[in-house]
Amino acid sequence: MKNQAHKLTELIKQNENEQDTRFIAIASGKGGVGKTTLSINLGYTLSKMGYKVALFDADIGLANLDVALGIKTEHNILDVLQGKISFDETLTHVEDNLYLIPGASGEEILKYNDTISLENFFSETEILNEFDFVIVDTGAGIGESVQNFCNASDEIIIVTVPEPSAITDAYALIKILHTKKEKLGMIINQSKNEKEAESVFQKISLVASKNIDNANLHIVGAIEKNTDVEKCIRKRELFTKEHPLITPSIQLESIAKNIIFNLEQNMLQGEERGFTKFFRRLLAKF
Numbered sequence: 001m002k003n004q005a006h007k008l009t010e011l012i013k014q015n016e017n018e019q020d021t022r023f024i025a026i027a028s029g030k031g032g033v034g035k036t037t038l039s040i041n042l043g044y045t046l047s048k049m050g051y052k053v054a055l056f057d058a059d060i061g062l063a064n065l066d067v068a069l070g071i072k073t074e075h076n077i078l079d080v081l082q083g084k085i086s087f088d089e090t091l092t093h094v095e096d097n098l099y100l101i102p103g104a105s106g107e108e109i110l111k112y113n114d115t116i117s118l119e120n121f122f123s124e125t126e127i128l129n130e131f132d133f134v135i136v137d138t139g140a141g142i143g144e145s146v147q148n149f150c151n152a153s154d155e156i157i158i159v160t161v162p163e164p165s166a167i168t169d170a171y172a173l174i175k176i177l178h179t180k181k182e183k184l185g186m187i188i189n190q191s192k193n194e195k196e197a198e199s200v201f202q203k204i205s206l207v208a209s210k211n212i213d214n215a216n217l218h219i220v221g222a223i224e225k226n227t228d229v230e231k232c233i234r235k236r237e238l239f240t241k242e243h244p245l246i247t248p249s250i251q252l253e254s255i256a257k258n259i260i261f262n263l264e265q266n267m268l269q270g271e272e273r274g275f276t277k278f279f280r281r282l283l284a285k286f
C-alpha cells in the first residue's frame, strides 16, 4: 500500500496541469430523501448556467443515476481504473454541458485494488480537467464508502427531509464528517415551505453546536415537496428542465448560486482541487 501511495505522489507531481474541477458530494444518512433527484437537477441547473458538469455515481444501489436519467451505460469507473477502457468511454452525454460518469462503490474499488493501473488512470483523467463541477451522488448510510467519497470531495452537502428519523441520520453523518471537513452544507428537501426548512436546519444546527466542537454547518437551500417533481422522478425526467418555473426549480437555482458563491470564497483561500486530488484522496484510503 505504501508503494502505491508513493506511486500516486509521483504521478501527481507529474501532473503539471492544475485543475479547477470542484467535487461536490451529496450525502444523507437516511435513504430515499432525494439525493439522486437533487444531484441530477443541480447538475442540470449548473450546466444551464454555462458550467461543464459531470455527475458521478458513487451509489451502487438500485436507484442509480443512469436509471434516474433513463440512460443506459455499459462501463463504469472501475473499468477505467483497471485499464480496460479509456475514461472518455465511460463519459455519457446527458445534455449540453452535462455528462454522467457511472461509478463504483468504494468496496468495489477496494476489491480490485491490486489490479488498478494508476498510471493509465491518471493519464486518462486529464480530459476531465475541463469540467467545472463533478457532483458525486453517494449512497445512503454512514458507511466507510460514503465517508471516503465525501472526504475526497471538496464540498459536502447533506440532504435531509423534515422527518425526525432523517434528521437523526443526517446528524449522525454530520458528526462523523465534521472531523475531516471544516464546513458542511445542508439542503432541506421535501419541506412544506422555507419556514419549515429553516426550522429543521436550526434544530440540527443547535444540536451540532452544543455537541460538536467547531461545528460549521450552513444551509445551502431548501426544496419544497412538489407533485411535479414527483411525477418527473417517476418519468425519469429532470424537473428543472421540464418545469423551469416551478418553486423547486427556482430554489435549485438559488442553491446553485450559493454553491458558486461559496466556491468563490474558497478560491480566495487558495484550496487545492481537481480530479487527481479527488482520486488521490479516495485511493489513499485503500
Ligand SMILES: Nc1ncnc2c1ncn2[C@@H]1O[C@H](COP(=O)(O)OP(=O)(O)OP(=O)(O)O)[C@@H](O)[C@H]1O
Pocket (backbone or CB within 6 Å): 028, 030, 031, 032, 033, 034, 035, 036, 037, 038, 059, 061, 063, 139, 140, 189, 190, 223, 224, 225, 226, 227, 229, 230, 233, 248
Ligand atoms: N422535492 C420533492 N418533492 C416530492 N417528492 C420528492 C422530492 N424529492 C424526492 N422526492 C421523492 O423521494 C423519492 C426518493 O428520491 P431519490 O431517489 O432522489 O432519493 P435518494 O436519496 O437518492 O434515495 P437512495 O438513498 O435510495 O439513493 C422520489 O422517488 C420521490 O418520490
Ligand SMILES: [Mg+2]
Pocket (backbone or CB within 6 Å): 035, 036, 037, 059, 063, 064, 137
Ligand atoms: Mg439515490
